[in-house]
Amino acid sequence: MSTDSVKRAEATPDEQLPFAELGMKRDEYDRVRDILGRRPTSSELAIYSVMWSEHCSYKSSKVHLKQFATKAPESDALLVGMGENAGVVDIGDGWAATFKIESHNSPSYVEPHQGAATGVGGIVRDIMSMGARPIAVMDSLRLGGADQADTRRVLPGVVQGISHYGNCLGLPNIGGEVVFDPCYIGNPLVNALCVGLLRKDQIKLATAPGPGNKVVLFGAATGPDGIGGASVLASATFEEESAAKRPAVQVGDPFMEKLLIECCLELYAADVVVGIQDLGAAGVSCATTELAAKGTGGMNVDLNLVPLRDPSLSPEEILMSESQERMMAIVRPDDIAAFMAICEKWDVPATVIGEVTDTGRLVMTWNGEVIVDIPPGTAADDGPVYERPYHEPSGQAALNADTPDRLPRPSDLRATLLRLLGSPNLASKEWVTSQFDRYVRSNTVLAQPADAGMLRISEDIAGGVPTTRGIALSVDGNGRYARLDPYAGAQLALAEAYRNVAVTGARPLAVTNCLNFGSPEDPEVMWQFAEAVRGLADACRTLGVPVTGGNVSFYNQTGSTPINPTPVVGVLGVINDVSKRVPTGFTGEGLRVALLGETRPEFGGSEWAHVEHSHLGGLPPQADLEAEQALARVLVEAAARGLLEGSHDLSDGGLAIALAESCLARGVGATVTVTGDPFTELFSESAARALVAVKPEAFEALAGLCSEHEVPCSGLGVTGGSSLVVEGVLEVPVAELRETHEGTLPALFG
Amino acid sequence: MSAARVGVVTFPGTLDDQDAARAVRLVGGEAVPLWHADRDLKGVDAIFLPGGFSYGDYLRCGAISRFAPVMEEIVPAARAGLPVLGTCNGFQILCEAHLLPGALTRNASLHYICRDQRVRIETAGTAWTNSYEAGQEITLPIKHGEGRYVADPETLAELEATGRVVVRYVGGNPNGSLNDIAGVSNEAGNVVGLMPHPEHAVEELVGARSTDGLGFFTSILKKLVDA
Numbered sequence: 001m002s003t004d005s006v007k008r009a010e011a012t013p014d015e016q017l018p019f020a021e022l023g024m025k026r027d028e029y030d031r032v033r034d035i036l037g038r039r040p041t042s043s044e045l046a047i048y049s050v051m052w053s054e055h056c057s058y059k060s061s062k063v064h065l066k067q068f069a070t071k072a073p074e075s076d077a078l079l080v081g082m083g084e085n086a087g088v089v090d091i092g093d094g095w096a097a098t099f100k101i102e103s104h105n106s107p108s109y110v111e112p113h114q115g116a117a118t119g120v121g122g123i124v125r126d127i128m129s130m131g132a133r134p135i136a137v138m139d140s141l142r143l144g145g146a147d148q149a150d151t152r153r154v155l156p157g158v159v160q161g162i163s164h165y166g167n168c169l170g171l172p173n174i175g176g177e178v179v180f181d182p183c184y185i186g187n188p189l190v191n192a193l194c195v196g197l198l199r200k201d202q203i204k205l206a207t208a209p210g211p212g213n214k215v216v217l218f219g220a221a222t223g224p225d226g227i228g229g230a231s232v233l234a235s236a237t238f239e240e241e242s243a244a245k246r247p248a249v250q251v252g253d254p255f256m257e258k259l260l261i262e263c264c265l266e267l268y269a270a271d272v273v274v275g276i277q278d279l280g281a282a283g284v285s286c287a288t289t290e291l292a293a294k295g296t297g298g299m300n301v302d303l304n305l306v307p308l309r310d311p312s313l314s315p316e317e318i319l320m321s322e323s324q325e326r327m328m329a330i331v332r333p334d335d336i337a338a339f340m341a342i343c344e345k346w347d348v349p350a351t352v353i354g355e356v357t358d359t360g361r362l363v364m365t366w367n368g369e370v371i372v373d374i375p376p377g378t379a380a381d382d383g384p385v386y387e388r389p390y391h392e393p394s395g396q397a398a399l400n401a402d403t404p405d406r407l408p409r410p411s412d413l414r415a416t417l418l419r420l421l422g423s424p425n426l427a428s429k430e431w432v433t434s435q436f437d438r439y440v441r442s443n444t445v446l447a448q449p450a451d452a453g454m455l456r457i458s459e460d461i462a463g464g465v466p467t468t469r470g471i472a473l474s475v476d477g478n479g480r481y482a483r484l485d486p487y488a489g490a491q492l493a494l495a496e497a498y499r500n501v502a503v504t505g506a507r508p509l510a511v512t513n514c515l516n517f518g519s520p521e522d523p524e525v526m527w528q529f530a531e532a533v534r535g536l537a538d539a540c541r542t543l544g545v546p547v548t549g550g551n552v553s554f555y556n557q558t559g560s561t562p563i564n565p566t567p568v569v570g571v572l573g574v575i576n577d578v579s580k581r582v583p584t585g586f587t588g589e590g591l592r593v594a595l596l597g598e599t600r601p602e603f604g605g606s607e608w609a610h611v612e613h614s615h616l617g618g619l620p621p622q623a624d625l626e627a628e629q630a631l632a633r634v635l636v637e638a639a640a641r642g643l644l645e646g647s648h649d650l651s652d653g654g655l656a657i658a659l660a661e662s663c664l665a666r667g668v669g670a671t672v673t674v675t676g677d678p679f680t681e682l683f684s685e686s687a688a689r690a691l692v693a694v695k696p697e698a699f700e701a702l703a704g705l706c707s708e709h710e711v712p713c714s715g716l717g718v719t720g721g722s723s724l725v726v727e728g729v730l731e732v733p734v735a736e737l738r739e740t741h742e743g744t745l746p747a748l749f750g
Numbered sequence: 751m752s753a754a755r756v757g758v759v760t761f762p763g764t765l766d767d768q769d770a771a772r773a774v775r776l777v778g779g780e781a782v783p784l785w786h787a788d789r790d791l792k793g794v795d796a797i798f799l800p801g802g803f804s805y806g807d808y809l810r811c812g813a814i815s816r817f818a819p820v821m822e823e824i825v826p827a828a829r830a831g832l833p834v835l836g837t838c839n840g841f842q843i844l845c846e847a848h849l850l851p852g853a854l855t856r857n858a859s860l861h862y863i864c865r866d867q868r869v870r871i872e873t874a875g876t877a878w879t880n881s882y883e884a885g886q887e888i889t890l891p892i893k894h895g896e897g898r899y900v901a902d903p904e905t906l907a908e909l910e911a912t913g914r915v916v917v918r919y920v921g922g923n924p925n926g927s928l929n930d931i932a933g934v935s936n937e938a939g940n941v942v943g944l945m946p947h948p949e950h951a952v953e954e955l956v957g958a959r960s961t962d963g964l965g966f967f968t969s970i971l972k973k974l975v976d977a
Contacts, residue, residue, distance in 0.1 A: 163862050167893070168803045170765030255763050255806025347762060435862045437893045439950040439957050442769040456956060458768075579955060 003315070004042040005369040013039055022049035028384055035378045043364065043371040046316040047379050050282040051289060054554055057383030060520035061552045064530050067537035068547035075546045077509050080203060085126040085278065086196075087548020088203055089510045091574045093467040095457055096200045098130040101140070101193040101475060101514040101570045103553035107249045108190040112157025116190050117165035117252040121324050123194040124169065124257065125278035128264050129327065131204030132196030133461050135441065137166050138453060139176040139192045140475045140514070140568045141432075144185030146424035146748050151180065154188050155432075156749055162192070163435040168254035169261070172444045173436035174453025176475055177568075180424045183479065186558035191514040191551075191568050193475055195455075199463045202268060206277040208295030208330045211358045213274055215288070215299060216336075218343055218350035219260050219326040222284070223309035225250040226322030256325040256348075263346035264327065265461075270342060272335035279326040285319045285379070287328040288354075292362050292376035295330070299376065301354035301364045315366045330356060390526035400484065402617030404603040409679050414730035416612065416683070417656045418740050423611045426653050427744035428664075445470055449661070450584040451500040451649050454575070470578030474500035474571055478652075479564030480605040481620035486528040487535035490567040491623035494539045495687050496651050497571035502632035503647040503690050505582045505639025506573030511540055513550035513569050518562020520554045528565035529554075535623075536567060542625040545571065575639070582639045585665025585693075587646040589720035592699045593662075593670055595655065597631055597689030598712050601680045607653045608683045627688035630709045635690060643702050646693040656682040656726075658691045663724045663734050664741060671725040672717030678729045693719055753780040754974040757794035759824075759840075761786040761815050765802035766837070766949060773949040774798070777967040786818040795974045796833040796877070797824060799840030801893075801947060811854060811896050812842035821847060833877040833970055834941045838894055841933070841943030850934055850943045851909065852901030854894075858926025862895035866958050868921040869932050869946055871965075873913045876939040877973045881965035888962035890946035892924055892932075897945040899927035899934070909934055917944050 002008070009015075019029040022045065032040050032048045040048060054060060068082060079096055080088035086100035104119025120137055127134045139162055144151045155178075166173050171194070208215070226249065267273050275295060277287045284306065292299040303315050313321070331339050336352065343350040357363075362379075364372035393399075410416045420426055429448065438447040446454035452474040457467050476496040482489025498508045513536060518525040540547055556563045575581060586593070603609050604618030638644050646665070650658045655674075663669055674681035694702050699715065706713035717727075725731045756774045758781050760767045771781035782794050786804075791797070805814040815821065821843070828834045828849050836844040844850045857863060866889050871882040882888070901909070906928060909915050917933035925945070933944025948963030 167862060167895075168763070168806070170802065253806070255803060255808070258763055258765075258803070434864050437862075437864050439864070439891050439893060439947065440765050440769070442772060442950055442953070442957050444956055 003366055003369050003371060005371050006041055006373050009039050009041045015039065017042060017045050019045060019049065023053060024049050028052060036374065041371050043315050043319055044374055046319045047285040047289065047372065050285050050320055051379040052383040056282050056286060058552060059384045060386050060388050060554065061529065062385050063387055064533040067533060071537040071541045072546045073541045073544045075544065078546050078548065079200065082547065082549050085129045085206055087510065087512065088130060089548060089572060090200060091471060092469055094200050094465060095467060095469065096198050097195060097471050097572060098127055098132045098198065099193065099195040099473065099512055099570065099572050100126055100549050101191050101512045101568065102551040103514050103516060104190045104192060105187060105516065105553050105556055108158055109154065109188050111249040112154045113161040114249050114251050116158040116161035118250045118324050119190050119192040120162055120165045121252045121254065121257050122280045123192045125280065125327065127194045127196035128261060129204065129206060129276050129278040130196065130198065131202045131268055132198040133265055134171055134194050134196045134261060135443065136174045136453060136455055137171045137192060137194050138174055138473060138475050139190065140477060141177065142179045142181065142184045142189035142566060144180065144188065145182040146180040148182065148185050150185055152749065158190055159432050159435050165252055165254040167437045169258050170440045172438045172440050172447065174438060174444055174447040174455065175473065176448065178429045178432050181479060181564065183564045187556040187563050189516050189566060193570050195473055195572065197457065197461060199461065202463065204268065204273060204276050206290055206294060207275040208291035208299060208356045210274060211296055211356050212333060213356040214331045214333055214336055214352045215301060215354040215356065216329045216331050216339065216350055217306060217326065217353050218329065218348055220253060220256050220323055221307040221309040221349065222318055222321050222323045224313060224317060224321065227317050227320045250322050250324050252324045259346045259348050260325055260327060263343055263348045266342045267339060270338055272331060272339045273329050274332060275330040277328050279328060281322060283321045283323065288362055289376040289380040291328065291330060293380040296356055296358050298357035298359035299354055299362050300357055303364050303366045305351055305353040307349060307351055315371055388520050388526045390523045390530050392527050393524035399617055400619055404609045404615060404618050407609060407613050407615055413678060413682060414732060417660065417730060417732065420607055420611055420653050420657060421660050421737060422740040422744050424744055426607060426657055428742045429745065430742060431745035431749060445578055445581050446504060452504045454504055454506065454581055456578045468577045470575045470581065472501045472504045472506035472573040472575060475568060476500065477566050477568035479566040480610065480616055482532060482567060483564040483616065484605050484618065484620045486531035486565050488620050488623045490532040490535040491539040491625065492620060492687055493567050493569040494536060495623055495625065495628045497569045498543060498545065498628060498632060499649045499690065501571050501573035502635040503582065503649045505580055505636060506575040507636050508545050508571050508573040508632060510572050511545050511547045511569060513547060513567060515552045516556055516563065516566040516568065517554055518557035522562065525562050532565055532567045539625055543629055580639055580642060582644045582647045584648050585646050585662040586668040586670060586719040587666055587693065589668060591645050591693040591719040592696050593672055593716045593719060594692050594694065594702065595689065595714045595716050596634060596692060596706060596711050597627065598686065599681055599684050599689065600686045602684050602686045606685045621685050621687050624688050630711050631688050631690060634705050634709050634711050638702055638705055643694055643698045644692050645695060648691045650689040650691060652685065654683045654685050659724055660737050662691060664737055667734055668719050669721035669723045669734050670717060670719045671721065671727065673727045753778060754971050755780045755782050755794045756970065757782045757784040757791060757797045759784045759786065759797065759799050759820055761804035761818060763803045763806055764800055766800040766947065769949040770798045770800045773952045773967050776952055777964060777971055779967065779971050784820055786820050789819045789823050791823050791827060796970050799834065799836035799843055801838030801840060804839055804843065811839060812846035815843045816847040825849060828941050831938065831940050833973060835878045835966065836943040837947055837949065838945055841945055844941060844943040849941050850936060851905045852899055852934065854896050855898045855900055856896050857898055863924055864893040867892045867919060867924055867946060870918050870920050872915050872918050875913060876916055876935045876942050878942045878966050878969050879916055880972060881969040887920060889958060889960055890948055890963050891950040891958045892946045894945055897925045899931040901928065916942055917946065
């Protein structure tokens with residue numbers, strides 16, 4: 001068995017390499033040949049094929065994503081923007097927060113438990129690599145129909161995976177979404193979000209500066225995980241042996257990740273890290289090329305030094321392995337002893353595998369032969385960029401013309417409320433969330449079913465100072481809205497997350513996003529993507545919240561049928577005094593209930609149309625961003641002035657569902673009156689609305705604040721009693737609401 | 751008099767150590783970090799074994815931790831009367847170390863469960879519950895996958911007869927524990943283990959939004975002052 005060295009590649013210029021099997025196009029391969037001035041070695045091909053994959057290079061999305069930068073609003077808060085492992089935001093008093101959401105969709109379909117678990121692990125390492133302590137996770141889950149057989153395989157597995165991994169890491173799970181829709185049956189979406197905390201002056205970056213500095217690989221040993229592609233290479237280039245079937249999905253070890261977290265934080269505190277990068281997709285290939293490209297520019301690595309779990313791995317497989325719980329650090333030679341001592345304390349294996357150079361080349365050796373010699377930036381940054389063609393889907397006009405106006409309106413609104421409240425998408429998600437630890441670290445101020453998760457800023461971080469501040473986070477999306485109008489749908493996802501943060505009293509500050517779509521090679525899907533990105537970028541500018549980073553997940557489709565376009569948006573906010581947070585729902589008796597915002601007859605893509613008529617058509621609710629902004633100002637100021645006893649955003653299912661959930665929060669009933677058409681008032685999904693509960697003596701101040709910001713404010717009634725009463729329309733005991741709301745998921749999933 | 755010093759042990763994979771230390775400080779005690787690999791109790795007056803997944807819970811919850819160097823100091827000290835409280839994984843470790851009888855097995859539902867749980871303090875006679883009244887009901891968070899308490903019939907009968915069931919679940923048994931047992935003590939009452947987390951119920955702002963768990967921490971301080 002011979003190594004395909006650079007020397008050999010030069011000697012055998014015409015040898016064919018299996019680039020197509022690695023997902024590389026002929027012209028991409030030719031570009032690699034141009035860059036190198038020869039054919040690549042098989043190891044070099046391994047690197048280019050993964051680094052230029054859609055997943056790593058964003059080759060189809062790049063031209064659109066740049067709008068997040070060109071349209072970015074002025075913001076004093078942004079410390080690190082897109083392009084790093086995660087964005088970093090200034091939250092005041094010397095503190096910074098870093099957060100990001102990432103997809104792990106396809107692995108979670110293949111193997112739900114490990115797929116979802118390693119999704120959590122990957123995003124947590126992204127946050128760690130910014131120099132932060134990860135402090136919480138959230139997840140946005142989309143599955144096939146709740147009654148579809150495969151959903152009973154995927155959902156329990158995904159929940160167990162997140163539960164096992166996240167709980168074992170000691171990170172509170174403070175919120176997220178669970179949505180069922182048949183369009184996700186073969187393509188469940190598992191989007192995991194992590195938020196971390198650090199001091200503003202402690203930010204770490206993925207860079208390898210300083211010739212002579214050491215490259216240290218630490219954490220788990222490298223095994224044959226997630227390297228299906230590499231075995232193609234190995235078997236094609238060589239005769240046999242390494243061609244054994246390799247698992248496509250990685251297996252996580254949360255215990256090692258917990259050790260890595262504590263180990264990294266101690267390394268940061270000791271100031272022995274110059275640059276750091278986590279190993280995720282594309283493993284060693286990605287970490288070495290990106291670190292070198294962003295640093296002095298060169299790096300020498302001896303691949304024989306990489307600790308292996310399976311000694312039979314070929315260099316190509318080592319380069320492509322996606323084994324979990326690994327990090328790569330750049331360390332000054334004088335600090336190596338201190339670095340190793342800290343790793344040893346935490347039982348984290350660490351190995352020097354190379355050093356930084358000023359040659360401008362990434363050079364790797366195997367058994368003494370040079371097998372990689374490339375300019376690292378060509379792999380990390382200069383991947384192909386595609387302007388994929390796109391056009392409006394042929395059925396789009398007909399879809400938009402088929403409005404819900406033709407659907408019969410219900411006569412029994414009580415029955416409608418109960419059917420919606422018990423439908424899988426609106427039913428209680430406690431079956432899921434009770435499997436997640438929301439208490440660990442004792443900083444959780446709000447967790448689901450609250451509108452947003454909220455954490456106080458604890459000073460237990462090196463250099464930390466006490467602060468009254470807290471952060472709030474919400475993650476939202478609506479694939480049906482986006483299907484009807486991807487531009488508005490993306491804006492509505494942002495608006496909902498923004499509103500969910502504001503109803504808790506926190507000021508929305510920054511955005512992360514996970515864009516889940518079908519194949520970019522389908523011009524109709526590409527149109528959905530282009531429209532969604534344009535809508536989101538425009539809305540971020542209007543609302544003054546910059547995108548700090550995120551992730552694109554393409555190819556979520558079965559055959560030629562894509563999922564509903566599903567932009568999922570996370571918003572992070574800050575509250576100056578966390579003790580002023582507003583709990584979700586009715587927190588006591590005798591409070592006045594008010595509806596803020598304007599209600600229009602908007603039923604396109606609504607839960608009512610979905611649950612009662614399986615209808616999807618027309619246009620989604622109007623995304624009125626000025627109204628969202630005004631509403632948020634009212635909510636944040638009212639919270640700061642202590643006017644609000646409870647609040648709840650209006651979204652899926654409209655006012656009726658918001659009222660029911662508000663009653664369920666603490667088991668407090670309410671009696672309210674609606675004016676106008678009761679069906680529209682109760683079930684429309686007009687955006688930019690929220691429900692608040694205030695002490696009677698605070699109502700006038702609230703109304704004044706609303707008129708100052710031109711936000712409609714209607715007094716609906718009062719809290720109290722053991723039923724939800726809409727005068728002259730419906731009356732349901734809270735106990736019946738609870739039974740309906742909480743029974744659905746346990747009945748479906750055990 | 752200087753503050754009572756409560757050692758909080760960190761094993762690899764321990765998660766609730768910061769929380770326990772914060773609770774100790776909240777009631778005026780000094781929290782002293784103890785490291786699993788050190789055979790050194792630093793002269794503490796009491797010990798808290800927090801929750802988590804020590805050593806990844808590999809093999810069996812608590813099975814590896816019981817062999818940690820720090821446990822070689824804790825076990826004889828506890829037998830000699832040093833107050834020790836283990837919550838969740840700490841309870842599992844105390845059972846594995848045979849400082850407490852019985853074992854914690856997989857929840858009957860086979861699911862990890864996190865919720866606010868109503869419990870009854872059955873005895874105020876231990877070092878860790880003397881701030882409560884016997885029969886007092888409080889709410890504490892539970893969060894575990896393996897909290898189903900089991901013991902042989904003789905042991906159970908003895909625990910019940912001698913008032914060593916310290917905390918019992920009420921309003922629904924979350925995990926299938928025999929006799930609804932949430933926590934037990936040793937004969938002397940200085941060693942207590944329980945699945946619920948009093949350290950997550952010490953501040954109105956966070957966690958279970960109640961201070962029902964503070965009693966465990968005020969109890970040990972009172973015990974140490976009285977001693």
